[in-house]
Amino acid sequence: MSSTWYSLIGLASGVAFILALKGLSHPKTARRGNLIGAAGATVATLSVFLYVTPGKDGAEAHSLPIHNLGWILGAIALGLIVGVPAARKVEMTQMPQLVALFNGVGGGAAALVAIVEYLNLGDTATTAEVIFTVFTVVVGCVSFSGSIITFMKLQELMTTRPVVFPGGRFVIAGTLVAVLGVSVWVVVALGTTPLLVLALLSLLFGILFVLPVGGADVPIVISLLNAFTGLTVAASGYVLSSTLLIIAGTLVGASGTILTRLMAEAMGRSLFGTLFGAFTAKPQAATGAAEERPVRSGSPDDVAILLNYARRVVIVPGFGLAVAQAQHTVRELADLMISKGIDVAYGIHPVAGRMPGHMNVLLAEANVPYDQLAEMDEVNPTFGQTDVAIVIGANDVVNPAAQTTPGCPIYGMPILEVSNAGNIIFLKRSMRPGFAGIENELLYDPKTMLLFGDAKASLTKVVSALKAL
Amino acid sequence: MDAMAITSIFVLSVFVGFEVVSKVSSTLHTPLMSGANAIHGVILVGAIIVADHSENNLELGLSLAAIVLATINMVGGFVVTDRMLEMFKPKKDASAAAKKEDEAAKGGQK
The missing domain is CATH 3.40.50.1220 (TPP-binding domain)
Incomplete structure (x- = not known):
């Protein structure tokens, strides 16, 4: 298959995703929209097996079959074995946390792809590629660990109340500064160690970022992390020269941002208040005294x-x-x-x-x-x-x-x-x-x-x- | 790809993304989020590409992990969205009952 056909198929998948989001916005067409999206994703995946983009230095464009085919198919099979039954069997009440979990693993996948591509490019990476890689690793890791925390909150594996510890906001700010600092370090001094440090710091930041969010606001955070993951996919698309990934990732990033705002509005909350409310809210007074009061049953x-x-x-x-x-x-x-x-x-x-x-x-x-x-x-x-x-x-x-x-x-x-x-x-x-x-x-x-x-x-x-x- | 083409694609996609979901009722917030979540599972494509490029066991191992995670995200996402939307189907009982009535009416005419 020529690169033109490959690009055209990528474009068709991009259009399918636009139609999918459009369809999902109306009750009558929602189910069809989802199926169109699934079809687009399937076609996009199949097309990679028929054509492989150039590798290192642009010189390695090779014909079929792609390398490590057996391993790749095995990994996909494993993903199917885990993912499909989980989605099929989940109770209605547990769907929200499953969506959070799926979002998290998507973010994790994007971060891993960026790390591998970084290792693979080595010294030949351009500054722009390194910057996009760093972005993907940071945001992908934040999305991964943040989603795991939202999952645990919704599954009630941990407290659903905002978790705030003394000086929490300084710890979070400090972690953020460290993440930015190490990011610059990775861009300036290319190396595996700084990238590993960056990944770990980002995971930590994701946890700290979601802990102070109260239970009722968790859906808004899932939606925000969903938009984040979309952006990481778009950034991976840049590094891998894949138009499809850029289109799909950006679509999810943009629509996810709007959706997050719509959800926040439906709850009468500002996004800022949702994320940082626990730090500014005064401690609640007189909640203990209520226990003994009579109720009429x-x-x-x-x-x-x-x-x-x-x-x-x-x-x-x-x-x-x-x-x-x-x-x-x-x-x-x-x-x-x-x-x-x-x-x-x-x-x-x-x-x-x-x-x-x-x-x-x-x-x-x-x-x-x-x-x-x-x-x-x-x-x-x-x-x-x-x-x-x-x-x-x-x-x-x-x-x-x-x-x-x-x-x-x-x-x-x-x-x-x-x-x-x-x-x-x-x-x-x-x-x-x-x-x-x-x-x-x-x-x-x-x-x-x-x-x-x-x-x-x-x-x-x-x-x-x-x-x- | 040159930077300008990429920037154009990016900016246009942002606007399309804003546009397609700007008017959606709160009923559909959850399925829409779940569907968008499944769409970013196409990072699977990227994971397969890096698995193909992998030059040593570390790279291969990491990219295979990415493939597993991306597949879970993509396939699981679409399946769970479909299950949510299944609930919105036109009422089975009502339509089935209406059908029966129709048939009964037809039978009566004969």
Whole structure:
């Protein structure tokens, strides 16, 4: 295959990626868009086996077969054996951390490619090539270690709260300065040792960079690291003279940046506040005193009675619904209420769950009619006319502290104003605070009733109690 | 490739990237992020190229590790995105029920 054909195939893959992103931006074309992207990636990968770009000094362009073919195919097979089952078997609730993990390994791959190419080019590397290599190693390593930390936070292998240690900001600033210093060292004095030091420092920086981010803001960070990885792929494309990698990497970098901003806006957060908020926030006062206060808990029968005499009910789902896999049960409850002539709507907070859009996906799985799903701006003005708001496994997205307590980690985030409803029912597993780790005053409100237990079990009991009425 | 051509490709790609996702509902933020995540898995292409160039065992070992990671990123990414989007499919039950009704109606006409 000639280099012209190879370039044309690369261009076609680039176009496929543009169409993929475009398709993914609209609900109707999203699935097709993803398949177009997969097709583009497959064609691009196959084309490398048919044509190999020139190697060192531009003189090594060789014909088929490519070197180390057996090893390469073996490595791809290993990747498939690991990647496909992981993606297939993962639970709905664990998808966010899997995406974080995939992003991390992508960043790691880009960093490794840059290191190998650096070793391979040796003294023949131009300054520009070295600079792009350094960029890829630094950002790729940051993306790798940062994504691993976000994975651990989401998987709850470590605390989901912001991790801040004394003088933390100076340690982070110091590490960043060290990374920049060693980068210059690598560019000036070419060598393997400085590059290795740089990689290790970058990994450290990635960890320090993500540790102070609070649990609720983790999706934004994943999106940002995703954009980072895109840029490293673009930089590798420069070093490897691959137009395809430049186009694909830049597309992801640019769209990822916009997406990060959109997500931050949906949560009412500034990007800066997300990343560095933990350093500026004042320590929270008076969280301990709340433990002993009385709450009103009820039985499934109490809940059923309340619902039976309501005219309008808004269901507010959260991560607890996803954990309990209660989406089908909640639909059953909604259908039952509708058959009793009760007006039912789902109030969907854009970032309820662990990722934006999590609840839409979950309820779509249970075939909840789309017109029953009301977005935040739509449903908030209606809480005044709502008799009962049922909050199922959600906490932070209805926490009035976001409006009333300046300095708390979620301050400024738009919330679902369930406190305006006539009655509030919380389905909770325990009194434990939400993912962001903040006490919710609403739980102690006199018009709040708590129903403890697994969301699915509780809902099933409420459904049978309501049927019996 | 000359620097100007590369710069042009880069700048134009930035604008296309901005443009294609500028209006997306929050429902699709997650699948879109996951799909973009899968796309940068094409670093697999770069990993294969460096594996081909490798001149010693260290280089080969590192590039094979890169191939494994990139494959996981790319293939896993597209599969998990597809699984997320599967949930958005038009309601199976509703359409199946509608079909049955249609058929029943047709049967009735006969």
